[in-house]
Every structure is written in structure tokens, then in C-alpha cells.
Amino acid sequence: MSQHALTQIVRKSGELTDEIDAQLIARFVGTRDEAAFRVLVQRHGPAVLTALRQVLTDPADIDDAFQATFLVLFKRATRSAPLSVPLRGWLFGVAHRVAVRCRADRHRRTVRETEAARRAQPTTELPDLSWREATEILHQELNALPDKYRLPLLLCGVQGLTRDEAADQLGTSPGALRGHLDRGRALLEKRLARRGIVLSTGWLALVIDSSRAVEVPSARLIDLAARVTAGQSARGVTALAAGVLPVNRLLKPFTLTITVLLIAVGLGFGFASIAPQADEKPVPKAAAPAPRAEKATLEPAPKEDTKELRTITGKVLDATGKPVPAELSLVWSTGAPEPLGRAGADGTFALTVRFKRNGSGGRFVAKAPGHGMDFRPHGLSSVPESMSPAVEWTLKLPKERAIRGRVLDHEGTAVAGATVVANFFSACDTEAAMDRRLEEWAAREYHGAPPSGDRTLWFPDADRTRGSPDERSPYTATTDKDGRFEITGAGVNQLVGLRIRGAGFADKELVTLNRIGFNPTALNQVARNSESKDDSYAGKWALHGPAPLIILEPEKLIRGRVTDPAGKPRVGVMVRFSRTNKNDLNPDENRAVTGPDGRYEIRGARKHKGYMVEIPPDPDAGLLPCQGFAEDTPKYEPVTIDLKCAKGVVVTGTVTNKATGKPLAAELVTRILADNPFVDRYPPFLHSASQFSTLTQPGSGRFRLVTVPGPVILMAGPQNGKAYEFKPPVPDPNFANRFNKEPAGPSFKIYGGGAAYLWGCWCLVLDAKPTDGELTVNVELEPAPRTLVKVVDTDGKPVTGVIATGITAPEHSFPGLSYLFSFPDTDTVSVFNQEPGKDRLLVAGHVGRELVGALVLKTGDKSPIVTLGPGGRITGRAVDENGRPLAGLKVEAFFLRSDGPVRGTWNLGELNSQTTGNNGEFQIDTMLPGHSFLLVFRQEWQFYQPVPQPERSTDWGLNGLTIAKHGDTLTLGDIKLRPQDLPGRGPRK
Structure with a gap:
């Protein structure tokens, strides 16, 4: 079964980690789906590795113990009923037992000749062997404690949880947990004392203050563990796994036994003395508590109630190609970032993460000291590649270079105490690529969005949305008495968006390019010439160099009172300054929240000709949304707008x-x-x-x-x-x-x-x-009827990973267009809502193999097949009216068909588009034969129209073009183009 199928076993609401595990185990047991087992290894590998590293130091031992731990899980899953306890704790306990056994085996092989020294009276300076022996005893006695005492010690130890967090995980109160910690400590000290080990009084503080650092297993280690499902375990690994859990009792209900190694083993509890260990007999382990009565459900959730998982693997490199053990995280579109641990020493990582949080995606981020960040889109429905179920990335961290600037008021006086937040970062792989992106931005007519690279990372604006301060970008600075600030962590050649807020000043946003010697003057001039002067976003964004001088203007206060229909104050209502007159949007989106008396005060607004404020509806109270407008007041006098809501x-x-x-x-x-x-x-x-x-x-x-x-x-x-x-x-x-x-x-x-x-x-x-x-x-x-169409090549072999158009009804498309859909993991295309008696034109293509094909799908067709083959070729050269080449134009082919009952207007994205070269030349090799098409030329949103030519010229491009059959070439030669005039605005400059 494919990894993609596993995305259907995660429930919709909340984390539900235990249910995810239960469903993965059920999937593996029911179908022997090795991909399900691999997901389990990826999910719990970091915790298992943490437990092993607390006991073992030899890399070979860690590899064997890691594999043996999951071999135990494999045997447990295939020979017994489902677990009735959280898998994460159970695996942690198994890992600890395997590690202790592995360590004991190594000792037996290597220290026989030093047996006498191990039993000698210890001196003030402990020999290494006695230390090992003492820690082994500590492991044994810790595992022998009853769960109610052991679990609080361990959760507050290795996992580094606070008492409140540990109480929450154990389903008890902080007070009860505190009591269990104290009694557990006393019992452990008593047991150790019977075996000649005395702990110092400060050992518990070391446990509570232990680190939460988590290491992500390498892809190699995950592969080792996943191989156990195929019986590919070394003899030593099998021996380690044997006896960790009694195999002949695996059918018994299993109880929760999280046996996490105390962090103090690695740090040292502070042993005061270690008595001789001669002829000491191990103390028997305490009996396991009775199993829970309830069991986790393993039934898959309905399709619409699932939350998808994604497997992300890859490596992190620096600018020179060397591996970096970077910190990994997900920066979600809303809420605080989610840490994911660290890449390994070789820069590799393998993770399984959810696609969305609260219905939104975000960015996968890698960062490390001395480097800028790199990031990739994740779980964004508008970015198809971010929704693939499995992906492998190489993230390259640029060299770090701080952004240093200065903030002044409109009179040139330094502004101290202003907050400067780097709320977005944007990157390209090369300087040349970034230059091309900036040139495209400057030439774009609409400047409502800032300049950007090939990929962008946005941090939620907590100040604007009333979010938690934890959600704000961590890249924040405050200006000193001279108005200077410094933001570290930015990468060389990255665009960095800055938001500046100061008391009494209007908010300001700008973008810097973090490149030494960058001069933005020419690009800003092009942008000013190309943008529409009556656009409310005109002048909103401007490029700056890496040492920006920022001028703030005074703020325009907007204030008022919000009341209900009876005139009573409404408390806690968000009020937005939404429009600068009655139509144009306010590009700064300033806002405030009403207080106890229903009053609000919006700060940080710029001066405009007018001000519209509005509040959203309140369905619970049955209140309609409301808005109010006021003309500008003289100079910077405040504007007052009261709002009285009405019932709906x-x-x-x-x-x-x-x-x-x-x-x-x-x-x-x-x-x-x-x-x-x-x-x-x-x-x-x-x-x-x-x-x-x-x-x-x-x-x-x-x-x-x-x-x-x-x-x-x-x-x-x-x-x-x-x-x-x-x-x-x-x-x-x-x-x-x-x-x-x-x-x-x-x-x-x-x-x-x-x-x-x-x-x-x-x-x-x-x-x-x-x-x-x-x-x-x-x-x-009502669910739509669907027709399944198989996709094959000219040899009749299945083709997976195609893109297709024509699968939806016109009512589910933009007027005159058909959406482009991807089918990454199947050789079957689903066609929806085909009406009786109306044929549907289905067009499909494969980008990597450069194949295209079409099918007129008729209602009632049984087992329809669309065949893909090599496309036709079209070549030409784009030039201006004087015959000079036009480089960097995007050339797109839109196929048109409307004959009888068959209707469709569509293109195939990457397959039917190319960018002109330095000489203006272009060539598209995947043209669908037998269908008329329109050839469009544009640069961003600037379209170029052909200089009039007989019969085939339109305002938007060359129309009525056709290629007869597969393999044919249509040569167009030089095509003279000029920028298309915009109605009502005259020719573009």
C-alpha cells in the first residue's frame, strides 16, 4: 500500500496521537502494510533514540538497540491483541530495557578481567567501571518502582516536563503528582541504599531541570528499523529483542510501563558513596499493575473526518555544501511555531507530520546558529507541491548577515523604543534568480503584494490579530536611544520584510534585500512608473538595502464607541480600519479591541482622505456587522466614529x-x-x-x-x-x-x-x-457521479502522476476555464458530474515524460481509456516592433474546443508554457495535435499583443493555430509584439 493511503487514518479533531498509533498498527496488522510500520518508526524514532542515548554511547550498540526496539514492536503487533495503552510510553520503556540489556551484554564481553576492580572499595575519585555498575543498579531499581511513582519521576526527568505537564499526561492533579514525586524519590533512595548506593540531596533538582533536546534519527537508522518487517535483522539484534517482553505472554492485555531513563544517569546524581557489590542479589521487580479495561478503537474514521499525515525526509546543508544539524520546525499560518527536533550530525532528517493545523498549512523551516533560514511550503492547498504525501528536500542555509538600520521621525530625530519585527523572509537559490524576481515585481502593475523570491516564510502578526506573543516572529528588535536596531538570523541574499511600530507613530512596512552593495533606486523607479496611481496600495512597498534608514510619520488616531441596539456597550469586539474611503482598502489593516465601556482606539494608522471602520457579525447575539465612515480631520487631530449594531x-x-x-x-x-x-x-x-x-x-x-x-x-x-x-x-x-x-x-x-x-x-x-x-x-x-478513466501510454502501459483538465463541470470552474488537477499516485483519472447526453473533453499529460493525450468522454462509456503520446512541436521567436528580441516572456498555449455537445477551454500548465530565451526564441514540444489553440505572450500581468497579422492575430495573442498530428512541427518564425494597451489608461510605458 502507498504512503499516501496512510493519510486516511488520522482523525480530524485534535492531535489524537494514540488513536493515530492504534490505526497505524491496525493497518499494519490487517494488511502487512510496511509503509504503516515505517510511519510508526518515523513518529517514535526520536523518543526511542533519546532513551537509548541515555544508556549507550557506542554507535554500533545504538544501531542494534534501535532496530531491536522496533523488532519487539513488530512481534508484539503481529502476535497479540491491540495495545490498550499509549504506544509512545510503551516504546520508550522497551527502548530502555533493550539498552540496558545491550549494555550488560557488552560489559560481560569486555570487563571479565577487571571483575576484582569492580568489587573494590571505591575511592573519592570513582573509576569508570564502578560508575557504570552504579548506573546499572539505578536502572534496575527505577524499573522496579510502581508506575504511580516511577512515571512522575521519569516524565519530569528525561522528557523534561514540568509538574503541570506531567500531571496532564498522567491524568492526575499537580498536587497528587507532587506527592507521588516525593514518595517515589524516598522509595528509590531506600531501594538504592539497600544495594549500597546513597544519593546526594540535590539529585531530584537535576532530574526536574533536565533537557528536552530531541534528536531526529537519520534516514539510514529508520531504514534499519523498518527492515524488521521483512525479517532482515542481524542475529545480535534478534538476541537483544528476545526476552525483553515474554513472547509467550504477548496475548495478554498490555499495561502502561513507561520506563524512561533518568537524565541524572548521564549528568551524575552526585553519589556520596558506593558500597561493595560482592554477591549482591538483584531485588525482584514489582508486579505490574492491572491492565486498563478500555481499549483504543482501531476502526478507520470516515474520509471527511480524517487528518492527513506527510512524510518529510532530506538533509540540511550550509552554503558550502557541508551538513548542518539544524533545528527543524513548522511555522503555521496561525498560532505558535511547532518544534520538530534537530537534523542529525550528517544533516539528515526523517519526519512524519500533519498537513494542517486548525485548517491551515504553513512552512517547514530549518535554522542553525551562524546561518540564515531555509524553508519550504507545507500543507498549502493553493500550492499543489506542498500537498504531496511524501517529499524529500535538500535545504541550504545561507550565511547569516544581520539587518542593521535606523529609525527617525519626520523631523530627523531618532525614535527610541520602536519595535522592529521581521515578519517575513523570502529566498531564491541564486543571486541571478533573485534579480529576475525583483525585475518582474518592479514591472508588475499591481503592487498590493511585496516583492518576493521563489519561496516565502510568513510569521503570524500577533499584534495585529490579538494573538499570543509566542506567535510573533522571533526575529524582533527594539531601537536604542539613537534609533538604531539590529536583527540577527537573516540570510545573505534573502528578502526580509520589516514592520515598524512606535508610540505616537504610524505603522510602516518595507522590504530589504540582504545583499551588500544593493542599490534599490532603479527598481523602485520602475515600480513607481508601472503601478496604478489611484491604487490604495500605491507606494505601500518599496525596496531597501540591508541598512535601511526608516522615516516614521505621526499616527492618526481613530476612536469611538461600539454599542448594541439598546445602546449598551459591546466589550471585546474587533474594530478594523478597513477602507481609506468608501471603496479603497486600507493596506495597513489597523485594528483595535473594545474595552469595558465599549470604547476603542485604533493606533498606528496613517493619514488618509477618509476612514471606514467595521466590525464583524455576532451570530450568537443575532447582531449584523456594522460599519461607519468619517472624512479626514485637520492635521493629525483624532477621528471619531461610533458604531451602533442592529439585530438581524x-x-x-x-x-x-x-x-x-x-x-x-x-x-x-x-x-x-x-x-x-x-x-x-x-x-x-x-x-x-x-x-x-x-x-x-x-x-x-x-x-x-x-x-x-x-x-x-x-x-x-x-x-x-x-x-x-x-x-x-x-x-x-x-x-x-x-x-x-x-x-x-x-x-x-x-x-x-x-x-x-x-x-x-x-x-x-x-x-x-x-x-x-x-x-x-x-x-x-449530494455526492457527484464519477467516471474512472485509465491512463496508458502508446504501448498500453499504465501512466501514473499525470495532470488533467476537463474533470469538473463548468459550474465548478471559473467562467470559460477548466481547472488543472494532479493525480500523483494513480493511473486513474476521476471525471465528475458528467451530464447525460453531454460529452466531456478530457485532456491529460505527464510533465516528466512529456506526454499528452485527449479523450472525448461519452456518457455510458465503459472502461474508458485515455492514451498519452509525444506531442507536436511549435517554435518561434518573440521580437518587438523593431525586430529586437524579447527575452523573458512567458509563452502559453490555450487549447480551445466548442463543437456540438463537447466543450472545453484548458491548458496543461508546465507542459504548454515556456519562457523566451535571450534571443527571444521559444519551443514547446508537448502540443496536443488536432486541436486549435491560442498562443499568449506575457510578462507577469503585462500582456503583449501581436502586431496585426492576417487572420490569426487577436488582442491577446495568435489564434487559430493547429498541429496536425504527433511529431509534427509548426514553425512560426519571428512574431512581432507590443505591450498591450490597458483600457482607459493609455499605452503602458
Whole structure:
């Protein structure tokens, strides 16, 4: 079974680590799926390695013990009932026992000639052999303690948990745990004293203060452990595993026995004396406590209730190619970063992590002292490559170079005490690649986003979103009395975004390129010439060198009071400065929270012509969103905007899968229809209309939102964005006159003018009365019919890893376009929602093998197959009107088909695009024969139109081009192009 299949065994809500383990074990036992066992090794390898390293030092011994530990798990899983305890603790205990046995075996082989010395009276300076013997005794007595005493000592020891954390893991109170710690210590000291070992009074403090450092096993070590499923264990490893747990009793229910080695063994408890050990008999171990009655469920969760896992392997190198034992973490889009441990000494790592947290992805990050970071996108639905179930990366850490700058006010006076936060980092692999990216940014018309490299790491803005300070970027500095600051940890040739906040000053954001000698003047000039002057983001972003001089302007205070319909203050409400007039967005998104008296004060805003503030709806209280606007006041006098909220109509209900009846994780959106007679009776809120959306509650499918009475359309679709897996929305038949039929699906007119397309997979028109307080609407999403199409090459062999278009209905695509989908682990393409009597044009391709193919899929086709073969070729050269080559233009082929019942407009992404070379030349080798296509030329969002040519020239490119069959070449020669004029703005410069 593929690794991808394992992503279906993790439950949706919370970590549920024990359930993940139980399901992995069930998967392995039920199907002998070796990939499931490998995931278990990756998940618990760091903890096992930690336990082994507390006892063993020889690398060969550690390798054998690591493999033997998972051999015990293999035998335990295949010969007995499921564990009724957390696997992580059980494995830690097994690892400790294996390590002690391995150490004892080595001693028996190597120290027979020193037996007399081991039994000698110790001196003040202990010989190494006596120390080893003492620690072995400590291990034995520690394992003999009852669980209620041993577990608190061990969790607060090697794992370095606080008492509160340990109490939480053990399901007890901190007070009870403190008592168990004290009694456990006394009992352990008594047992050790009987064997001639006396501990100093400070040993427990050493235990509590122990380190939490975790080492990630190398890929080689994980491979060794995974081989036990194939019987590939050395004789020594098998001997180590034998007897660690009584095999003939493996069918008995297993109890929780976390036998973690005390960190003090590695540090030294501070032994005062060690008595002679001659003829000492081991003290029998305490009987194991009774097993728990409950057992973990092993039934796989429903598909919509699963959380996917991802396997990430690779290595970390420095700028010269040397391995780096870097710290690894996940920086999520929301919340604090999640540490993942460290790469090995050889820079390698192997991890299994969740794709998302709270529905959001993030970035996988490697960092180390003296280096900048490197990072990769992870779990981002908008980035297909970040959603692959298994990935191998080589991360290269650039050399560190600090960002040093100075902050002044508009009069040139130093600003002391200002906060400077590096809230994003962006990187390319080479300086040349970064230069190309910056040139593209400068030439781009829309500058609402900062310049960026090939990959970007964003830290959540905790100050802006009321988040925890732990979520803020750790790369933060405060200006000194001279206004100077220094941010360390940035890498050479990386873009670093800075946000500056100072008391009494407007917030400022900028981007620096961390490269010595970088002069941004020319690029900034190009950006100013290319950006739209009436855009609210104009001038928002500007490039700076690595030593920026930053000028802050005074802030414009916005304040007021938020009340409910009765005039009572609303407390804890987020108020956003959202627009600089009644239309343009505020690029700085300043915000504040109301206090006990309902008052708010937004600080850090810049001076604008006008100020709109707004608050979101409150479905629990049945309150609509609200907004207010005020013109600018003279100079920097404060602006006052009070907001009084109004009651709306609450809509509540559930969203379920019509076929199964089970709740769905869904999003619901409302739009106010044209001619709604009630809108004007309410305080202004229309700019907040996008807030008329909500997500269902996890697990229950329940939702609650608030809207206005009168005609309103309610739409629903799955949260995962896979609306195409359900039937497309159908206009409400009771209000058929409000919908228009369009090629891309039904549309409707909205309040305030304009039209919108139906969204999601379901809709209903509501027409509530002003007296209606609450409506109940239960939503059923009906799964779409699907057709499975096999993909083969010209030899009839299956082809996996294809991309395809035409698999969705037009209602689930942008108008006139078909989405591009990836099928990385299968040779089967799923086609959804094909209507009876309507043929579907399916197009597929394989990027690596440069294969393309198409199939006109007819309803009722049995076992359809699409065959991929080599494409045709098109060549040409892009030049300007004077015949000079145009380098760096993206050339894209869009295939068009609309004949009879078959309809499609699509392209194949990488297969049908290329960038012109230095001489303007281009060549695309994967053109689909037999279909007319349009050739488009652009640079970012600047399109180029051909200088008029007979019959095949359009505003957007060359149209009506065709290649007859596979292997043919179409030579276009020189194609004269000019920048396309933008309507209403004149020619582009």
C-alpha cells in the first residue's frame, strides 16, 4: 500500500496521537502494510533514540538497540491483541530495557578481567567501571518502582516536563503528582541504599531541570528499523529483542510501563558513596499493575473526518555544501511555531507530520546558529507541491548577515523604543534568480503584494490579530536611544520584510534585500512608473538595502464607541480600519479591541482622505456587522466614529452528506439579492457583506450565521475546496426568475448592482420577514457521479502522476476555464458530474515524460481509456516592433474546443508554457495535435499583443493555430509584439 493511503487514518479533531498509533498498527496488522510500520518508526524514532542515548554511547550498540526496539514492536503487533495503552510510553520503556540489556551484554564481553576492580572499595575519585555498575543498579531499581511513582519521576526527568505537564499526561492533579514525586524519590533512595548506593540531596533538582533536546534519527537508522518487517535483522539484534517482553505472554492485555531513563544517569546524581557489590542479589521487580479495561478503537474514521499525515525526509546543508544539524520546525499560518527536533550530525532528517493545523498549512523551516533560514511550503492547498504525501528536500542555509538600520521621525530625530519585527523572509537559490524576481515585481502593475523570491516564510502578526506573543516572529528588535536596531538570523541574499511600530507613530512596512552593495533606486523607479496611481496600495512597498534608514510619520488616531441596539456597550469586539474611503482598502489593516465601556482606539494608522471602520457579525447575539465612515480631520487631530449594531435574522442548521447522512465540514455564504427592500433600514454594513459567511462546527456539521430579512441567497460547499466531488448547485426553483443561465453556470443579480455566479454545491433563496428571529435550514450536499478513466501510454502501459483538465463541470470552474488537477499516485483519472447526453473533453499529460493525450468522454462509456503520446512541436521567436528580441516572456498555449455537445477551454500548465530565451526564441514540444489553440505572450500581468497579422492575430495573442498530428512541427518564425494597451489608461510605458 502507498504512503499516501496512510493519510486516511488520522482523525480530524485534535492531535489524537494514540488513536493515530492504534490505526497505524491496525493497518499494519490487517494488511502487512510496511509503509504503516515505517510511519510508526518515523513518529517514535526520536523518543526511542533519546532513551537509548541515555544508556549507550557506542554507535554500533545504538544501531542494534534501535532496530531491536522496533523488532519487539513488530512481534508484539503481529502476535497479540491491540495495545490498550499509549504506544509512545510503551516504546520508550522497551527502548530502555533493550539498552540496558545491550549494555550488560557488552560489559560481560569486555570487563571479565577487571571483575576484582569492580568489587573494590571505591575511592573519592570513582573509576569508570564502578560508575557504570552504579548506573546499572539505578536502572534496575527505577524499573522496579510502581508506575504511580516511577512515571512522575521519569516524565519530569528525561522528557523534561514540568509538574503541570506531567500531571496532564498522567491524568492526575499537580498536587497528587507532587506527592507521588516525593514518595517515589524516598522509595528509590531506600531501594538504592539497600544495594549500597546513597544519593546526594540535590539529585531530584537535576532530574526536574533536565533537557528536552530531541534528536531526529537519520534516514539510514529508520531504514534499519523498518527492515524488521521483512525479517532482515542481524542475529545480535534478534538476541537483544528476545526476552525483553515474554513472547509467550504477548496475548495478554498490555499495561502502561513507561520506563524512561533518568537524565541524572548521564549528568551524575552526585553519589556520596558506593558500597561493595560482592554477591549482591538483584531485588525482584514489582508486579505490574492491572491492565486498563478500555481499549483504543482501531476502526478507520470516515474520509471527511480524517487528518492527513506527510512524510518529510532530506538533509540540511550550509552554503558550502557541508551538513548542518539544524533545528527543524513548522511555522503555521496561525498560532505558535511547532518544534520538530534537530537534523542529525550528517544533516539528515526523517519526519512524519500533519498537513494542517486548525485548517491551515504553513512552512517547514530549518535554522542553525551562524546561518540564515531555509524553508519550504507545507500543507498549502493553493500550492499543489506542498500537498504531496511524501517529499524529500535538500535545504541550504545561507550565511547569516544581520539587518542593521535606523529609525527617525519626520523631523530627523531618532525614535527610541520602536519595535522592529521581521515578519517575513523570502529566498531564491541564486543571486541571478533573485534579480529576475525583483525585475518582474518592479514591472508588475499591481503592487498590493511585496516583492518576493521563489519561496516565502510568513510569521503570524500577533499584534495585529490579538494573538499570543509566542506567535510573533522571533526575529524582533527594539531601537536604542539613537534609533538604531539590529536583527540577527537573516540570510545573505534573502528578502526580509520589516514592520515598524512606535508610540505616537504610524505603522510602516518595507522590504530589504540582504545583499551588500544593493542599490534599490532603479527598481523602485520602475515600480513607481508601472503601478496604478489611484491604487490604495500605491507606494505601500518599496525596496531597501540591508541598512535601511526608516522615516516614521505621526499616527492618526481613530476612536469611538461600539454599542448594541439598546445602546449598551459591546466589550471585546474587533474594530478594523478597513477602507481609506468608501471603496479603497486600507493596506495597513489597523485594528483595535473594545474595552469595558465599549470604547476603542485604533493606533498606528496613517493619514488618509477618509476612514471606514467595521466590525464583524455576532451570530450568537443575532447582531449584523456594522460599519461607519468619517472624512479626514485637520492635521493629525483624532477621528471619531461610533458604531451602533442592529439585530438581524439568524439562520441555523446542519450540513450533511446526502448519501451517508453524516455531518460535513462545510462553508456557508450568503449574498443579498437585488431589490431587497430592507437593506436601507439598517445601519451601513454592505462592505462587511463578505463577513456573511461561516464554517460548520467541527464534527457536528452545525452552523449559525446572521443576515437581513428579504431575498437573500444562501450557498454551501465543502471546506476542503473539493466542490467538484458533489453535484453542482441548482437554482432555487421557487425563485427561478432571479437566475440567469450562463455557459459557466447560473448567475444572479446582487444588491447594489452587478451579478455573481452560484458558488459551492447547493443554494436556497431565503425571504425572511423582519419579525423572524431565527430560521432553521438543513443542507444536504449530494455526492457527484464519477467516471474512472485509465491512463496508458502508446504501448498500453499504465501512466501514473499525470495532470488533467476537463474533470469538473463548468459550474465548478471559473467562467470559460477548466481547472488543472494532479493525480500523483494513480493511473486513474476521476471525471465528475458528467451530464447525460453531454460529452466531456478530457485532456491529460505527464510533465516528466512529456506526454499528452485527449479523450472525448461519452456518457455510458465503459472502461474508458485515455492514451498519452509525444506531442507536436511549435517554435518561434518573440521580437518587438523593431525586430529586437524579447527575452523573458512567458509563452502559453490555450487549447480551445466548442463543437456540438463537447466543450472545453484548458491548458496543461508546465507542459504548454515556456519562457523566451535571450534571443527571444521559444519551443514547446508537448502540443496536443488536432486541436486549435491560442498562443499568449506575457510578462507577469503585462500582456503583449501581436502586431496585426492576417487572420490569426487577436488582442491577446495568435489564434487559430493547429498541429496536425504527433511529431509534427509548426514553425512560426519571428512574431512581432507590443505591450498591450490597458483600457482607459493609455499605452503602458
